Amino acid sequence: MTQFDAQIASTGTELPYTKADFQAIAKMVHAHAGICLPDGKAMLVYSRLSKLLRETGQRSFADYVELITHDATERARAIEALTTNHTKFFREDHHFNHFEQEVRPEMVARLKRGERVRMWSSASSSGEEIYSLAMVLLGTDRREGKQLLQNDIALLATDLSQNVLNVGEAGVYPTSATTDIPRRYFDCWTEKVGDDVRILKEVRDLVRFRKLNLLNPWPIKGQFDVIFCRNVMIYFDEPTKETLLSRLTEQLAPGGHLYIGHSERLIGDCAARYASIGQTIYRKIR
Ligand SMILES: C[S@@+](CC[C@H](N)C(=O)[O-])C[C@H]1O[C@@H](n2cnc3c(N)ncnc32)[C@H](O)[C@@H]1O
Known part of the structure; x- marks a missing residue:
């Protein structure tokens, strides 16, 4: 029995789903988003896409594969459904400690000299x-933070x-999702709204949220002082990681900092352009 058959047998499927369907979906997700779906993810694909099958009135995965082959909008929905979006505030907090202690002071000094600051969560x-990142940059003194906000900062x-x-x-x-925000930042830069917590408007206004597939061209002008590219390369194969890292390096200013996820590493020619200065923290040196 193949790994695919074993998964189907142990869980069972209501909608017809074959190994060929899984392979076609995995191929498409890899081609469009760089995400690798090994055989062990067959049931995850089933559970994440069956709702979309029902919504679009498809009776089998074979029909759905046919649909997403021709319908770019539905394909984008399928890819979104297959992404893993797990994240949290101050995840891998050693990165934020490093930023607070080693990068922020220099940045604040530059802002005070009228220079700009650019950071990217990719x-x-x-x-x-x-x-x-925004809360750490603004700091734990609201008055000082508000003064910093007068400067040219864009995230x-x-x-x-x-x-x-x-x-x-x-x-x-939800309030439960904000418990990892250190009190000193929480008190300065968030507010209660009903049962939830909202990031203050002045902090939200610093950030532009944009849809961008890292595999596609980046309509981004200028370089960044800091790039966070964490916990996404784990889904990519080696050539995709290498190309991405090389493009990120071009997008990072000389002396800028790159933070990557705990199980990720620098690979390819670009690695020689960095000094490793902490756990998964790199400074661009050339
Ligand atoms: C596990 S989350 C990581 C979030 C955050 N960086 C962190 O470390 O907490 C991975 C994110 O990468 C996004 N993603 C996956 N493939 C992508 C691609 N090709 N281009 C842009 N984003 C992608 C997913 O949508 C998901 O939100």
Whole structure:
């Protein structure tokens, strides 16, 4: 029995679903989003797409494969459904500690000299990562933070999935999702709205949320001082990771900082252009 058959047998499927259907979907997701779906993900694909099959009136996965082969809008919906958007505030907090202690002081000094600051969360999911960064940049003194806001600061948050970008743009999160925000930032830069917590407008206004597939051309002018590209390369194959890292390197200003996820690493020629200065933290040196 193949791994696919074993998964189907152990869980059972209501809608007809074959290994060929899974392989066609995996091929399409890889081609359009770079995401690799190994055989072990067959049931995950089934459970995430069956709702879309029902909504579009398809009776089998074979019919749905046919639909998404020709219908780009439905294909985009299928790809979104297959992305993993897990994130949280101050995830991998050593990155934010490093940013606070080693990068922020220099940045604040530059802002005070009238220079600009640009930062990019390149697989932002629902915004927790970029808002964590924004809060640390603004600091724990509201008055000083408000003064910093008078300067030329722009933060970009991009993702493949429009659904998560909409959440980020609204900047409203269940209180339970905000418990990892250190009190000193929480008190300064959030407010209660009913049972939820909202990121203050002045912080939200710093961030532009934009839909962007990292595999496609990037309509981005200028370089960034800081790029976060965390927990997305894990879904890509080696050539895709290498191309992405090389493009990110071009988009990072000299001396800029790149933060990647805990199980990711620098590969390819671009690695020689960085100094490793902390756990999955790199400074561009050439
Ligand atoms: C696991 S989340 C990581 C979120 C955040 N960076 C963090 O570390 O908490 C991965 C995100 O990458 C996005 N993603 C996957 N493939 C992508 C692609 N080709 N282009 C842009 N975003 C992509 C997904 O939509 C998802 O929101």
